Amino acid sequence: MTKTRSIIRGVGGYLPEKIVTNAELAKTVDTSDEWIQERVGIKERHIAAEGEFTSDLAVAAAKKALEASGLTPDDIDLIIVATTTPDYTFPSVATLVQMKLGMHHGMAFDIQAVCSGFVYAVATADSYLKNGLGTRALVIGAETFSRLLDWTDRTTCVLFGDGAGAVIMERVELADDAPEQGVLATALRSDGHHWDKLYVDGGPSTTGTTGHVHMRGPEVFRHAVGKITDVVYATLEKTGYTVEDLDWFVPHQANKRIIEGAGAKLGLPPEKVVMTVALHANTSAASVPLALSAAVADGRIKQGDLVMLEAMGGGFTWGASLIRW
Structure with missing residues (x-):
C-alpha cells in the first residue's frame, strides 16, 4: 500500500x-x-x-x-x-x-x-x-x-x-512504512464579519479605483494571537503531533509582537520561530514563503524537519499547514 x-x-x-x-x-x-x-x-x-x-x-x-x-x-x-x-x-x-x-x-x-x-x-x-x-x-x-x-x-x-x-x-x-514527507495537514478559516478591521477602500465594482489600505491596528492585534494559535492546534490535532514535536514555526511576517505573542502562547522557544519581518516588513502573501526561503537557504530548515506554516490576513482569513520537510 x-x-x-x-x-x-x-x-x-x-x-x-x-x-x-x-x-x-x-x-x-x-x-x-x-x-x-x-x-x-x-x-x-x-x-x-x-x-x-x-x-x-x-x-x-x-x-x-x-x-x-x-x-x-x-x-x-x-x-x-x-x-x-x-x-x-x-x-x-x-x-x-x-x-x-x-x-x-x-x-x-x-x-x-x-x-x-x-x-x-x-x-x-x-x-x-x-x-x-x-x-x-x-x-x-x-x-x-x-x-x-x-x-x-x-x-x-x-x-x-x-x-x-x-x-x-x-x-x-x-x-505506508516509508519515512514521512510532504504536506501532512492543513486548517483554513475565515470570518467576513471582520472585513472592516483591515481592508482597501476601493475596487472595480465599488469605486472603480485601486484604493488604499485601512487598518484598525489594535483590533487586528487583539484577534491575531488567538486565531493563530487556534489554527495551529487544529492542524496538529489532525496528525497527532504536538507543539513540542515542531522543529520550526514559520508565521506570517506582519508584526514582531504578534509573532512573539503567538510563539509564547504556543509555548514555542524563540529559537524555533523564524522571523524575517525586520528585513522586508509585511509583504502580505509573500511573507511566509520569503521567511521559508530564508530559513532553507541558511540551513535552519533541513530534510526531515517538522515545519508549521501559519498566516492571518484581511477578511479575516487565517490558516496553517504542517509539512515534513
Missing part, C-alpha cells in the same frame, strides 16, 4: 532592489526608527521599481525555486499565485507568470486571501495534486503592496513592503 503526498522540491525568494529605511520614512511622516522597531520590529522594506510589477517579482522567485529543485518550466503542470495586488484586474498574475516562463501547457490561476494567501495556495495545490490534476505545482506568494499604501498615513505606510516567494510542490507515492 502507498500514500499520496505533496512534497516540497525547492523554494525561492525575491526582494526588489530599492530599500526604504525607517529613517527615510521619518522624513515624510511623523514617526521614528525607534518607534517602528519597538512597536512592530521592522527596520526596512523593499519597494518595487517603476515598471516592476507583481508578475515580475513572482517570476524572479519562481526561477529561484525551479533552480533549487533542479526542474524547468516544462516540468510544471499547475501555477497558483497568491496575491492581493495583481498586475491587472484580469488576466491573473499566474497566467502572466506562465507566459513569462515560456509555458504553453498546464493551468494557472490566482488566489486572493490577502496575507493568508500563500497558506491557502499550498492547501489548494496539495488538493489538486493529490486528486491527480497535476504532478508538480509552482506555488507563489507575490505582492507589490506599496501600491496600495497612502504614504501620508503613518499607521499603515510603515508596515508594508513588496516581495515574492515560491515553492515547487510535487506529488509522490510513498510506501
Whole structure:
C-alpha cells in the first residue's frame, strides 16, 4: 500500500532592489526608527521599481525555486499565485507568470486571501495534486503592496513592503512504512464579519479605483494571537503531533509582537520561530514563503524537519499547514 503526498522540491525568494529605511520614512511622516522597531520590529522594506510589477517579482522567485529543485518550466503542470495586488484586474498574475516562463501547457490561476494567501495556495495545490490534476505545482506568494499604501498615513505606510516567494510542490507515492514527507495537514478559516478591521477602500465594482489600505491596528492585534494559535492546534490535532514535536514555526511576517505573542502562547522557544519581518516588513502573501526561503537557504530548515506554516490576513482569513520537510 502507498500514500499520496505533496512534497516540497525547492523554494525561492525575491526582494526588489530599492530599500526604504525607517529613517527615510521619518522624513515624510511623523514617526521614528525607534518607534517602528519597538512597536512592530521592522527596520526596512523593499519597494518595487517603476515598471516592476507583481508578475515580475513572482517570476524572479519562481526561477529561484525551479533552480533549487533542479526542474524547468516544462516540468510544471499547475501555477497558483497568491496575491492581493495583481498586475491587472484580469488576466491573473499566474497566467502572466506562465507566459513569462515560456509555458504553453498546464493551468494557472490566482488566489486572493490577502496575507493568508500563500497558506491557502499550498492547501489548494496539495488538493489538486493529490486528486491527480497535476504532478508538480509552482506555488507563489507575490505582492507589490506599496501600491496600495497612502504614504501620508503613518499607521499603515510603515508596515508594508513588496516581495515574492515560491515553492515547487510535487506529488509522490510513498510506501505506508516509508519515512514521512510532504504536506501532512492543513486548517483554513475565515470570518467576513471582520472585513472592516483591515481592508482597501476601493475596487472595480465599488469605486472603480485601486484604493488604499485601512487598518484598525489594535483590533487586528487583539484577534491575531488567538486565531493563530487556534489554527495551529487544529492542524496538529489532525496528525497527532504536538507543539513540542515542531522543529520550526514559520508565521506570517506582519508584526514582531504578534509573532512573539503567538510563539509564547504556543509555548514555542524563540529559537524555533523564524522571523524575517525586520528585513522586508509585511509583504502580505509573500511573507511566509520569503521567511521559508530564508530559513532553507541558511540551513535552519533541513530534510526531515517538522515545519508549521501559519498566516492571518484581511477578511479575516487565517490558516496553517504542517509539512515534513
